[in-house]
Amino acid sequence: LTNHKKTEKQEKVQHTVCMDCSSYSTYCYRCDDFVVNDTKLGLVQKVREHLQNLENSAFTADRHRKRKLLENSSLNSKLLKVNGSTNALCATGLRNLGNTCFMNAILQSLSSLVEEFRKTLCALWQGSQTAFSPESLFYVVWKIMPNFRGYQQQDAHEFMRYLLDHLHLELQGGFNGVSRSVILQENSGLSASNKCCINGASTIVTAIFGGILQNEVNCLICGTESRKFDPFLDLSLDIPSQFRNKRTKNQENGPMCTLRDCLRSFTDLEELDETELYMCHKCKKKQKSTKKFWIQKLPKVLCLHLKRFHWTEYLRNKVDTYVEFPLRDLDMKCYLLEPENSGPESCRYDLAAVVVHHGSGVGSGHYTAYATHEGRWFHFNDSTVTLTDEETVVKAKAYILFYVDRQAKSGSDKL
Numbered sequence: 001l002t003n004h005k006k007t008e009k010q011e012k013v014q015h016t017v018c019m020d021c022s023s024y025s026t027y028c029y030r031c032d033d034f035v036v037n038d039t040k041l042g043l044v045q046k047v048r049e050h051l052q053n054l055e056n057s058a059f060t061a062d063r064h065r066k067r068k069l070l071e072n073s074s075l076n077s078k079l080l081k082v083n084g085s086t087n088a089l090c091a092t093g094l095r096n097l098g099n100t101c102f103m104n105a106i107l108q109s110l111s112s113l114v115e116e117f118r119k120t121l122c123a124l125w126q127g128s129q130t131a132f133s134p135e136s137l138f139y140v141v142w143k144i145m146p147n148f149r150g151y152q153q154q155d156a157h158e159f160m161r162y163l164l165d166h167l168h169l170e171l172q173g174g175f176n177g178v179s180r181s182v183i184l185q186e187n188s189g190l191s192a193s194n195k196c197c198i199n200g201a202s203t204i205v206t207a208i209f210g211g212i213l214q215n216e217v218n219c220l221i222c223g224t225e226s227r228k229f230d231p232f233l234d235l236s237l238d239i240p241s242q243f244r245n246k247r248t249k250n251q252e253n254g255p256m257c258t259l260r261d262c263l264r265s266f267t268d269l270e271e272l273d274e275t276e277l278y279m280c281h282k283c284k285k286k287q288k289s290t291k292k293f294w295i296q297k298l299p300k301v302l303c304l305h306l307k308r309f310h311w312t313e314y315l316r317n318k319v320d321t322y323v324e325f326p327l328r329d330l331d332m333k334c335y336l337l338e339p340e341n342s343g344p345e346s347c348r349y350d351l352a353a354v355v356v357h358h359g360s361g362v363g364s365g366h367y368t369a370y371a372t373h374e375g376r377w378f379h380f381n382d383s384t385v386t387l388t389d390e391e392t393v394v395k396a397k398a399y400i401l402f403y404v405d406r407q408a409k410s411g412s413d414k415l
Contacts, residue, residue: 013030014030015028015029015030015031016028016029016030017029017035017044019044019047019048019051020135021051023135024048024051024052026044027139027142032143032146034139091373091378091380091385092123092131092385093131093380093381093382093383093384093385094107094108094131094380094382094383095131095382095383096382096383097135097138099153099154100138101153101366101367101368101382102153102154102155102156102159102367103138103141103148103154103156103159104367104369104380104382105156105355105356105367105368105369105380106156106159106160106163106355106369106400107137108353108369108371108380109352109353109354109355109369109371109400109402112208112301131382131383131384141163145162145163145166147162148162153364153365155309156355156357156367156399156400157234157236157305157355157399157400160234160303160400161233161234164205164209164233165233167203167205168198168201168203168205168206171203171204171205172201172203196210196211196212196231196232196297196299197210197231198210198231198233205233206231206233207300208299208300208301209233209234209299209300209301209303210231210232210233210297210299211231211232211233211235211295211296211297211298211299211302212229212230212231212232212295212296212297213229213230213231213232213293213294213295213296214227214228214229214230214293214294214295214296214337215227215228215229215230215291215293216291216292216293216294217272217278217289217290217291218289218290219278219280219282219283219287219288219289220271220287220288220289220290221280221283221287221288222280222282222283222287224280224281224282224283226278226281229296233299233303234303234304234305234400235266235302235303235304235305236305236307237259237262237263237265237266237304237305237306237307238262238265238266238307239257239262239306239307239308239319239321239323240257240261240262240265242255243255243256243257243261243321243323244319244321256322256324257321257322257323257324258323258324258325259304259323259324259325259326259330259401261323262304262306262323263304263332263335266293267292267293267294267295267335268292269290269291269292270290270291270292271288271289271290271291272288272289272290272291277289294335294336294337295332295335295336295337296336296337296338298332298336298346298347298405299405300404300405301352301402301403301404301405302330302332302349302402302403302404302405303400303401303402303403304400304401304402304403305399305400306323306398306399306400306401307319308320308357308399309361317361318357318359318360318361320360320397321397322397323397323398324394325351325354325394325398325401326351327350327351327390327393327394328350328351329348329349329350330348330349330350330351330403331347331348332347332348332349333347346405346407348405348406349403349404349405349406350403350404350406351372351393351401351402351403351404352371352372352402352403352404353369353370353371353372353401353402354369354370354371354393354396354398354399354400354401354402355367355368355369355398355399355400355401356368356369356370356396356397356398356399357397357399367399368380368381368382370388370392370393370396377389377390377392377393379392
């Protein structure tokens with residue numbers, strides 16, 4: 001009787017699963033793994049057979065026929081005339097696996113997890129197929145990033161930070177008994193003071209995206225100054241409140257918000273409010289203070305995140321303000337801690353990619369990306385890739401901007 005009760009209790013444990021409609025593989029949320037076994041009643045196989053029957057139905061066959069026509073037309077549209085000759089577009093989209101545009105937009109922007117990440121980025125610019133399905137990478141993301149499991153919409157910036165952080169950690173693993181971070185440090189010509197290290201290590205992630213901020217806090221009572229150096233992989237910029245009514249580039253009312261306004265707001269001297277009182281070691285109590293950021297070291301790839309989502313008491317609202325940004329020659333010299341020590345071209349950046357959020361909320365809407373490759377701009381909308389122009393790019397309401405240092409672009413260590 002006791003054994004019977006135990007068996008009955010075990011049978012009541014629910015394992016929520018999902019099935020991939022292409023490969024029919026089954027993933028269990030409770031076990032955190034893909035499963036091959038079935039229930040006693042064979043329910044998993046029944047679902048699999050049902051999906052296969054749907055695939056063979058007349059309705060699905062008609063959908064496949066229409067999709068084939070679209071893919072053929074998409075393939076034909078990938079041929080364009082340049083100087084009188086026909087050339088291939090040489091770019092490939094990423095299929096949407098169910099609200100995965102947040103992931104696709106970031107991957108299509110970064111085209112700069114390691115093995116699956118490399119395969120996906122290589123496939124992006126081969127142009128050998130109409131669309132590549134990043135299933136393997138998606139499953140790896142599910143495995144190592146529990147926050148992104150399921151098929152609900154996610155925040156592209158949050159995914160990008162998780163991805164870069166996990167890549168940084170994974171690249172610190174051993175390679176033939178030697179830490180990859182040590183290999184990078186030995187091959188790097190940078191001095192230790194100029195190197196961006198996160199958790200005490202430097203990898204290819206920090207070598208490309210890593211910069212260093214100086215956080216300067218001053219006590220308003222005794223004047224004590226506190227300085228702290230913080231590594232960063234991206235900068236999150238507020239959109240100043242005075243510009244929030246300007247929603248399009250050509251809208252007449254109100255001044256135009258520029259990327260420089262957002263950068264200036266980030267680095268300007270700020271008096272901390274009552275909820276952020278500074279613990280002054282000289283006064284030995286929390287005091288009013290001011291805070292200012294300086295950039296001590298700029299990265300090769302400067303990632304700028306515009307904070308378009310903010311929490312109210314009940315929901316997260318979107319700031320839909322248009323922010324003007326330059327395609328070329330973004331000068332970051334005036335934000336440096338020691339601008340006199342930098343060369344004339346060392347602080348100038350050109351735009352490489354833009355991630356755009358379409359819609360009103362972070363839990364809904366859609367993500368697309370613009371990226372430049374070999375002098376041409378492309379618009380990535382999941383599996384659809386189209387050639388576009390600079391005029392279209394500059395009208396986008398950017399969410400994340402990727403700028404590449406001109407020296408890194410033209411130097412021998414080309415990104």
